[in-house]
Amino acid sequence: MNEGVGDLPPDLRVKQNLRAIEHCVVEDTAIADRKKERGQYCATDMDTYQNSSDVDRKPSHPGDRPIIIGGSDSEHAVNRQPPISSRKQAFVPDEKILGEPREPEEIRLPLDYTRIDILLMKNIAPAISPPSGIGDNKPGNQAVLDWVHDVELLAKPENVFWCDGSERERDYLLQEAMRQNVLIKLNEKKVPRSYLHRSNPNDVARVEQFTFICSPTKEEAGPTNNWSEPAETYSKLHELLKGAMCSRTLFVVPYIMGPPDSPLTKVGFEITDSIYVVLSMRIMTRMGEIAVKRLGNDPAAEWNRGVHSLLDVDPARRFICHFPQDNTIISVGSGYGGNVLLSKKCLALRIGSYLARKQGWMAEHMLILGVESPEGKKHYVAAAFPSACGKTNFAMLIPPQHFAGWKVTTVGDDIAWMQIRDGRLFAVNPENGYFGVVPGTNYKSNPNAMKSIEHDSLYTNVALTDDGDVWWEGKDGSPPKHAIDWRGNDWTPDSKEKAAHPNSRFTAPCRNNPVLDPDFEIGDGVPISAIIFGGRRSGTLPLVFQSFDWEHGVYLGATMASETTAAATGAVGQVRRDPMAMLPFCGYNIGDYFRHWVDTGKRLTNPPLIFKVNWFRKGKSGKFLWPGFGDNMRVLKWIIDRCEGSDGALKSPIGWLPGLHDLDLAELEIDHHCVDELLEIDHEDWKKELAEHKKFFDSLGGVVPEELLKQREELAERFKE
Ligand code: OXD
Numbered sequence: 045m046n047e048g049v050g051d052l053p054p055d056l057r058v059k060q061n062l063r064a065i066e067h068c069v070v071e072d073t074a075i076a077d078r079k080k081e082r083g084q085y086c087a088t089d090m091d092t093y094q095n096s097s098d099v100d101r102k103p104s105h106p107g108d109r110p111i112i113i114g115g116s117d118s119e120h121a122v123n124r125q126p127p128i129s130s131r132k133q134a135f136v137p138d139e140k141i142l143g144e145p146r147e148p149e150e151i152r153l154p155l156d157y158t159r160i161d162i163l164l165m166k167n168i169a170p171a172i173s174p175p176s177g178i179g180d181n182k183p184g185n186q187a188v189l190d191w192v193h194d195v196e197l198l199a200k201p202e203n204v205f206w207c208d209g210s211e212r213e214r215d216y217l218l219q220e221a222m223r224q225n226v227l228i229k230l231n232e233k234k235v236p237r238s239y240l241h242r243s244n245p246n247d248v249a250r251v252e253q254f255t256f257i258c259s260p261t262k263e264e265a266g267p268t269n270n271w272s273e274p275a276e277t278y279s280k281l282h283e284l285l286k287g288a289m290c291s292r293t294l295f296v297v298p299y300i301m302g303p304p305d306s307p308l309t310k311v312g313f314e315i316t317d318s319i320y321v322v323l324s325m326r327i328m329t330r331m332g333e334i335a336v337k338r339l340g341n342d343p344a345a346e347w348n349r350g351v352h353s354l355l356d357v358d359p360a361r362r363f364i365c366h367f368p369q370d371n372t373i374i375s376v377g378s379g380y381g382g383n384v385l386l387s388k389k390c391l392a393l394r395i396g397s398y399l400a401r402k403q404g405w406m407a408e409h410m411l412i413l414g415v416e417s418p419e420g421k422k423h424y425v426a427a428a429f430p431s432a433c434g435k436t437n438f439a440m441l442i443p444p445q446h447f448a449g450w451k452v453t454t455v456g457d458d459i460a461w462m463q464i465r466d467g468r469l470f471a472v473n474p475e476n477g478y479f480g481v482v483p484g485t486n487y488k489s490n491p492n493a494m495k496s497i498e499h500d501s502l503y504t505n506v507a508l509t510d511d512g513d514v515w516w517e518g519k520d521g522s523p524p525k526h527a528i529d530w531r532g533n534d535w536t537p538d539s540k541e542k543a544a545h546p547n548s549r550f551t552a553p554c555r556n557n558p559v560l561d562p563d564f565e566i567g568d569g570v571p572i573s574a575i576i577f578g579g580r581r582s583g584t585l586p587l588v589f590q591s592f593d594w595e596h597g598v599y600l601g602a603t604m605a606s607e608t609t610a611a612a613t614g615a616v617g618q619v620r621r622d623p624m625a626m627l628p629f630c631g632y633n634i635g636d637y638f639r640h641w642v643d644t645g646k647r648l649t650n651p652p653l654i655f656k657v658n659w660f661r662k663g664k665s666g667k668f669l670w671p672g673f674g675d676n677m678r679v680l681k682w683i684i685d686r687c688e689g690s691d692g693a694l695k696s697p698i699g700w701l702p703g704l705h706d707l708d709l710a711e712l713e714i715d716h717h718c719v720d721e722l723l724e725i726d727h728e729d730w731k732k733e734l735a736e737h738k739k740f741f742d743s744l745g746g747v748v749p750e751e752l753l754k755q756r757e758e759l760a761e762r763f764k765e
């Protein structure tokens with residue numbers, strides 16, 4: 045929870061919220077004083093801190109030219125990178141803590157895991173001073189140079205580090221991150237080349253209440269987004285960013301989202317003062333030179349500008365702001381993944397969905413998986429589930445023994461970008477890594493995820509064992525007798541606190557996944573045969589059903605709901621409507637988003653079939669009725685059969701349901717009553733559900749397309765038949 049802030053979205057124009065900001069500015073002055081004591085003080089920044097207490101005054105830059113956006117008119121076109129103070133001799137990686145030791149038998153623990161600095165892990169770290177040849181590879185695009193220079197003038201970093209994505213750079217940054225206690229190197233023997241990071245305990249999840257869509261009008265952001273007026277928001281953020289990187293390094297991270305040769309691929313640049321963000325972006329995206337090359341030197345080329353600063357990691361001034369019309373993101377005050385890896389939720393979904401509508405494609409919160417039959421027939425499926433509903437598990441599913449010869453392969457576990465070709469939808473995964481929820485992951489629930497995180501991974505907010513391994517609730521084997529928990533405190537199995545935060549995460553390269561689809565990087569994308577919408581519902585929704593057609597399928601997506609989880613701050617376990625699992629991620633008016641879905645269907649001559657699933661239905665006893673995990677293959681098989689033209693389905697008011705014998709339940713120990721309950725449609729429950737659909741649509745204030753309102757009426761009618 046965001047302590048002391050409350051749950052309502054702060055309106056950045058409202059005075060009280062600014063007072064919180066002012067308060068922090070005063071604190072900043074205190075921080076600056078402390079820096080002075082430590083000899084880190086730079087005179088010009090003191091002025092900045094003092095001036096920034098007047099947060100309501102006019103921005104120093106003209107409002108019509110927000111400096112975060114930069115632009116070709118900048119007067120600072122030439123190289124103005126401040127001298128990197130101490131350019132040292134060539135960097136030689138420290139073998140003890142980096143690469144693989146040559147003689148594995150002789151490995152000693154790389155670090156002393158009882159050391160005090162292991163307990164006190166940091167987010168904010170002082171500037172680093174790279175040797176020449178590292179951090180000085182500037183791109184040639186003038187628009188990028190101008191923008192970075194503008195942010196530099198504002199945030200006043202000690203120096204600028206231009207990332208190129210090289211291995212030498214990685215080794216150097218890892219070494220610095222460890223030296224600064226931002227990362228802890230894990231036991232090389234147990235989790236090779238892997239590291240632990242702890243975010244601030246006030247900063248452990250996405251903050252939807254502080255996430256804003258800053259489109260010119262509130263209407264463009266729509267009824268489901270927090271909106272803030274762009275010019276005012278820029279100026280408020282500028283005030284927050286003034287001097288924010290004083291005595292820190294400003295990293296410039298160039299990256300692409302999408303396979304290198306895809307027409308859908310987008311270029312982004314993220315400025316950040318967090319070395320953890322840089323190292324995470326290396327895993328999550330294709331980062332460095334590849335992006336610089338793809339952008340080229342055309343100053344008018346399309347690219348996303350992302351600015352991130354930790355500030356002082358205070359929830360009172362934590363804002364994740366998107367300016368879709370400017371292709372710009374500014375995120376301040378957080379160091380936690382979903383808020384700061386700007387490539388992911390911010391670009392690939394919020395800005396991405398806006399661009400997708402404008403440019404005629406789709407950016408969706410969906411996994412993409414391949415299913416291949418023993419005969420070699422292959423289908424691809426995209427599936428939308430709200431956060432922490434087992435998407436990564438589904439994307440890496442291992443079919444049960446009974447399905448010997450069937451193969452499931454992963455294209456993506458979180459985001460799908462889809463375009464129309466030859467009347468069909470083709471999907472690419474824009475990401476290059478997984479940022480998955482750790483607790484509950486084990487060799488039984490998701491062996492492929494476990495293999496993906498066995499090496500070359502970053503862990504955030506899990507527990508550290510005394511022998512330098514990681515641990516979390518639900519990991520295989522018995523709990524350690526002693527560990528350091530995610531907050532850095534001693535932990536034993538008797539502790540009341542959890543060892544790992546429920547939203548602790550792994551960051552692992554897709555390449556680690558043993559079932560990575562061979563077409564993972566295919567630029568044209570993979571053809572989508574079926575779209576699945578899912579959610580966590582303990583009642584009402586059957587295990588699986590199929591829509592009658594595209595528009596009915598869009599209705600199923602638009603009325604999706606799920607019980608909330610720990611992936612976002614706020615109460616856990618409440619049913620909330622989450623259309624297409626995009627409620628927190630749609631970067632524009634949800635009504636226009638629904639319209640885009642309906643219209644896309646009209647352009648498809650061979651549309652994917654649409655299904656809804658619910659792995660989480662509970663029986664009267666309160667227990668889950670369906671085993672889930674690998675056994676979800678049984679549901680997937682029915683879906684694939686339907687794509688292949690099977691007529692094994694029964695018509696019901698809500699759509700096509702599998703008959704009892706249409707689901708392959710062989711070798712599954714499940715009571716037939718459970719299956720009946722799983723597929724049951726309770727008319728009373730559905731009456732309530734329909735009323736909830738209406739309530740939800742009404743709450744959107746008249747933006748829902750006619751086609752979907754009609755779908756609701758038709759559904760109600762079918763219940764009367
Ligand atoms: C995620 C989320 O992290 O959806 O993927 O919250």
Ligand code: MN
Pocket residue numbers: 409430431458
């Ligand atoms: Mn997600």
